[in-house]
Amino acid sequence: MFVHCGASPLRLKLKSLGAPADDVDILLRAVKRRLTFSAQENVVGEGDTAPQVRILLAGTTCSYKRKEDGGRIILSFHHPGEFCDLHRYVLRDSEPALAVQALTDCTVAVIDYRDMDGLLSRPTLASALWRASMLETAVYRERLTRTGRGTAIVRVAYLLCEQLERRGAFGNQARQLPFSQIDVADATGLSVVHVNRTIQTLRALNVLSPATRAIEVLDRKQLEKIAGFDGRLLALPTLVSKWAVQVETNG
Amino acid sequence: MFVHCGASPLRLKLKSLGAPADDVDILLRAVKRRLTFSAQENVVGEGDTAPQVRILLAGTTCSYKRKEDGGRIILSFHHPGEFCDLHRYVLRDSEPALAVQALTDCTVAVIDYRDMDGLLSRPTLASALWRASMLETAVYRERLTRTGRGTAIVRVAYLLCEQLERRGAFGNQARQLPFSQIDVADATGLSVVHVNRTIQTLRALNVLSPATRAIEVLDRKQLEKIAGFDGRLLALPTLVSKWAVQVETNG
DNA sequence: CGTCATGTTGAGCCTCCTCAATTATGGTGG
């Protein structure tokens, strides 16, 4: 079955959220289609109201919003195993939908709302997805504590730490991140020019590789120190035992 | 029963989230205790790990976090009918708990985790609370688009608009907001001094009342224009029909 | 070998911050 190709990050993710293995199987069976997108393409358009959720199986995407002047505001990045637009399903488009863009070539699984309704009758799966939403909220909260308060170097360092951590949780240990400086600027709210200067500072500190045209982290410890980053906030896999207890108690 | 006193904002809130009336009754029956706090008191302490959720029945609270230097970062405000610390229940303290502080005298209902577990076996209630979480996330997202990007006047205006809108959704039409300039500074990430100057600008524009020692909105239209505020993002009550349809379909 | 997107550099300006001092305001005890 094609639905099993590339499903392992999703399995890991749902397991870390406390969903039993058979829930994952059932979820995967609801995937009727799998799509691929190339870098820069829109995975979910700005006016998209298709009644389906997308799960990222491979690659990196971001959700963003447009300013009146056409500028792009990146609100979050998605990594394999994460839902791209679960909020649209839950809130039924009560807010102008965010668009989702592929930052690298990527693969996406599609599930119809109709099938989601059935899946959520399983309480274990429903709470796992609720937890996934709450983790996303926690990420936003963390970001809010830096954005608008921290200096440019803190904001940039934090962004990089967050992405390294989230990718690492699902096996991707690469030191190189697939973001352009423009992406970093749109995600941190800084100007491209200042992001460039900030990255040069980080290079001078031997935290980032001096190689141009790529963001490669050489000294992660130091980067986390600069960002004031606390990985525990996002450390999903360590929580598995906690959910297990909870599910048991509920059942 | 005391549990019914002050329950009407909660009823409104849950109704707007699509929960049927009997769900609300059952939820209210799980409230074993009701507490009152005076302004400035902590409703939930920074290290608090008590296995219970708090629902704000009356007054205004905020959730915050401390910086290393002791500074306060306000992440969100709570209004009657909203949960103060639902995230703690869902994620089981996987993150260092946020503290919650009373901004005015207030009343809080307490429900034990054990009882929550039972309540959530009702799918309609579970999805209503999931939606509540998602709305909170949407609020964070909106805030992120302003914080760190907008000018001081936009940030302050947006904050005020958001609170007016959320209070208004549950019947509180007062033009006066119970925030000190310090609260506004801690919530927007601006310095107190600059918040003061920004508020003076808004007063000069006849948007805020010139009365000192109070933030009173005179010209809400203009305030929303300055903030680029779109009330639809938070307009819960208008969504009732949507959830009703959804619940019907699911059932 | 031209074109386009990304990355780099410089200069001037503006917003917001910090530090420091002063003025309400409200509460408390005498």
Place this chain on the structure above:
DNA sequence: CCACCATAATTGAGGAGGCTCAACATGACG
């Protein structure tokens, strides 16, 4: 009713970080 105090609000002056504008470099790709 007043002296006293803590907190909040206000005002001024100087400085720093980040923005804008504008040019130029570099690499990817056809």
